[in-house]
Amino acid sequence: MVDYETFELGDVVLQKGATLPNAKLAYKTFGKLNQDKSNVIVFLTYMASTHLDSQWVIKEGSALDPSKYFIVIPNCFGNGFSSSPSNTPAPYNKARFPLVTYYDNIKCQHRLLTEKFGIKKIKLVTGWSMAAGQTFHWGALYPNMVERIAPFCGSAKCSRHNFVFLEGVKAALTADAAFMDGWYKEKPAKGLRAMARVYAGWGFSQAFYRERLDLERLGYSSLEDFLVAFWEGFFLPKDANNLLTMLWTWQNGDISDNEVYNGDFKKALGAIKAKAYVMPGQTDLYFPPEDSQFEVANMPNAKFLPVPSIWGHFAGGPGTNPDDVKFLDNTLKELLRS
């Protein structure tokens, strides 16, 4: 039983040179495409997640209301549903899965929307974290198609500090001998757990831990319980090569790294015509608000709207903090009304 559909992309020549044969884009839609195809929302997936982790946001009464909008969730390459190291046949399987960029993701998502559905305008593209990175790419690569973007807790270009944080995550994962350079037969569990522990300090803010929200709000019985049940519990079931594919995409994210903008980051930001609400988490340790401010300052139609939260990166998280969910939902509603 599969709850999603698959768009067959055929052989896709990727930005960095490899050809991914019989590439697949897994997606799920909600609501109905109206007659003039003017009610389209694209909701993107974050790192190590699928549409299954995001679809809870889509419900009547919320900003992403399926009774009003036709909402598409395309799964990011590497997430295990769309083409990934874990589901691609040899020779491009496992450790040989090619390097995939945000550019590749968005080009293929664009094909889904245009070839499959004949969509010409998108009312809103939005998403959290790596999904925010994809959101910026949609805005920069299809400025005449995308009317609104709302990237939250993410960036248009991976900052150097963010890159270094992810180097630590990768180093912890791959330090496990069981990883075997990606040719593991059994899960490199020690590495996945180590990666989870490294992530734990980054995901939430100092203030979150100071206020003991892991216990008081999330209900864990101790800090160690939080580290094991929440963090190790999140990463342990994932495929290591899939994670590394997505981390590479993230680390190399840059809306200007393509033939359109030739590395001119300000030019790429300036080309985003969409009305944009850029929403960093006020205490996000790896997507700090300062980077969003720079982006907004260089975008023609953007507003800087930090999420007032001590939940760090999880200010935009998958429903982790109800107050932040409400803030985001209200903001998206306002943006959609405008």
Add this chain to the structure above:
Amino acid sequence: MVDYETFELGDVVLQKGATLPNAKLAYKTFGKLNQDKSNVIVFLTYMASTHLDSQWVIKEGSALDPSKYFIVIPNCFGNGFSSSPSNTPAPYNKARFPLVTYYDNIKCQHRLLTEKFGIKKIKLVTGWSMAAGQTFHWGALYPNMVERIAPFCGSAKCSRHNFVFLEGVKAALTADAAFMDGWYKEKPAKGLRAMARVYAGWGFSQAFYRERLDLERLGYSSLEDFLVAFWEGFFLPKDANNLLTMLWTWQNGDISDNEVYNGDFKKALGAIKAKAYVMPGQTDLYFPPEDSQFEVANMPNAKFLPVPSIWGHFAGGPGTNPDDVKFLDNTLKELLRS
């Protein structure tokens, strides 16, 4: 050729129960103890460092002027010079080296100062990072002996967030199969390198990386060069068990976790009589200024003096940024004059 002296502590019963046989405290002194023994400064060592890494601060004209002061640098347990996993004979060698607290360190350092030198008053105790943790302990455990303290980029109690950051560091180090639960025959190089990469994102601030100070100010040729030469270069020569001993000390640091204060942190802070300049780095990611503010608010004679720097934790680092060195030197001079 050994450039330091060793104080033989005999068998030391440690706070957590073990007895460390023939414990050794390695130390180095600078300058001359004056007749009334009123010119004593204790300068402590930070994580994974020895007196060799700190003594550059001690020079004529600087705050720690050996022509005026008798300066003692006692080496922290676990640093490879004082008793450590790497230099303790069986059965307490390597992975069996016992748990050592800041309390143990300071009690033994106190013995050195009183038994060996007959010192009754200390003009100043100071240090960076883990050395700041020791500094707070000196103030709380010997309030009638310590006249001034200047802890910089450190805390009186390891915060929960700081604890989590170090969990990530430890997980990366020990994910390497070569670590062999501490019974390695060969250096767990992969784990040490992974630990270094994890540390890299924490040690300097987002702004440091944004401003490319690794290249512009420290002179590395690329971000990867900085990660390898600076970070891996720092941790790779170290002994893994030694590092883990010090990390445990750090993670379990708490000036009130002893029979004097019975876990009453505010009481312990309130007992620090010394005139204190508490100097967090303004952009330190694991000793954020907010924690220092809480400490200062609960100390009777303390001043909150954040180091105005984007060098993150390295605002207090070993001479890494000359501007910060100057700030610290001036502040210490002011404190010593008062």
